[in-house]
Amino acid sequence: MRINNAEKFSFNGRVKFDKKLTKSMVEYANEILDQPFSGTTARERIAKSSYDVEISGRASKRTVHPKLFFSSSFNLLKDPKIFHHTSRFTYFSPSKGVSINSTVAEGAHKLNEHLTKFEEYKGWYPYAYNTFGEKISAFFKRMFGIRK
Numbered sequence: 001m002r003i004n005n006a007e008k009f010s011f012n013g014r015v016k017f018d019k020k021l022t023k024s025m026v027e028y029a030n031e032i033l034d035q036p037f038s039g040t041t042a043r044e045r046i047a048k049s050s051y052d053v054e055i056s057g058r059a060s061k062r063t064v065h066p067k068l069f070f071s072s073s074f075n076l077l078k079d080p081k082i083f084h085h086t087s088r089f090t091y092f093s094p095s096k097g098v099s100i101n102s103t104v105a106e107g108a109h110k111l112n113e114h115l116t117k118f119e120e121y122k123g124w125y126p127y128a129y130n131t132f133g134e135k136i137s138a139f140f141k142r143m144f145g146i147r148k
Helices: 021-035 042-048 104-123 132-144
Strands: 015-017 053-058 067-077 087-090
Touching: 015 021, 021 042, 021 067, 021 104, 042 104, 053 104, 067 104, 067 132, 087 104
Parallel strands: 015 053
Antiparallel strands: 053 067, 067 087
């Protein structure tokens, strides 16, 4: 008998750009996403995941070194008897960010480091989810007391 896991087929991760990013910042972010790192690009890695990556930045007309910041978030199921009672947690990349004046390889390294740290951070919580399939799985795990 073959069983399909709903978690694997219910969501594809996306990259969300902040509306305030300049054109050069979006181009640099796209170069970072398409740069191969350890055999795969960050865009492919995000597409296979169950979470989104939001790219924001701080830039103005006077900014000398504009920077990009990465963030990802997940929800946490709190009460085993109430399906809709959740909390939201967000993980930000290191506070320094990635300068658009740095090389694309450095930016790809920082983005992949962010993805690895976020997956580790999400793994600390046993009832974390991003998709509806993961939410159902977390609900039943919480209901029956399964930690992993």
